[in-house]
Amino acid sequence: MNFQQIRLLRIAVVMLALGSILTQVFITPHVARSFAEAYPEVAYLERPYTIAVIVAIAGFELALLAIWQILSIVKRGAAFTRSPMRWVNFMTTSFLFTAATLIGIIMHATFIAKIGTPAMLFGLLVTIAFGASAIFFRAAVKRGLLTRIFHDDPEHDIPAP
Template identity: 35%
Template sequence: MNKLLMVLLRVCLTLIFLGGLLWQAWVVPTLAAQNATLFPEVAFLATPYTVVVIVAIACLQVSLAATWKLLSMVERRTIFTQRAFGWVNAIIASIAVATFLALSLGVHLLGIIGVGGPGVALAIAALTTCGSAFALLMLVMKGLLRRATNLEGGAAELV
């Protein structure tokens, strides 16, 4: 693989991970506190919603770490082994959990509490659609990895 490409990808993964930490530590709690002040009728939701969003971001960070591990396996030319499937499964599971959390938060806010409006509905729809699409894409990629791993194993047996 191209060394520059690997470095650029690692820089991007690091920046996204650090951005997630910033959101977990400062942005989400600050927005929750501001919204609790602006909308006292739903202030009781600030803490649980903050926790849900922080956990969802942590799920995304798990997928970033798993991607980093897979990238390391590509560099060492060990990507076509059974160990890679654990990391791919971690990505799929973490994205699925984050998507479920976003959908659950939206259903609770819009359907049960009855507040939020079209902007929240669109944001939840976008998050759910993108998260589902990414998880499904990773399932397809896992199938391709399985086929490539089987081909590599078959070629090794011939040699």
């Protein structure tokens, strides 16, 4: 990974972070408020669902922090340390936390509050796919780090994967 790619990935991380902060502060409360007004029979769920979604987004933001740290480690060329794998594990855990929180919200809304719609099923499927992709993303990042190590350290004469 060259410095231009790292710079572009950092720009993407910053844009995603700004979008998630915007979603936490403005969009989520506004949408929750509008749904509470439109459906007064479930208005009591406005606050807990808003808090849960904000917490889920915070998990996503923590994963973005981990990605930033991984990019910094790669840029420094310190892929030989144990630090990258700690951040990769932290990133995966954060993504899985986000997915689990969203799955919990959708399952509660569908099966306990009985407000499920076909959109809820789609949301559940997307969230499960998001959680599963975190595992595959982890494997891809690990493979990328190993490739970087092998390319940066030819003295051990280990062929790159």
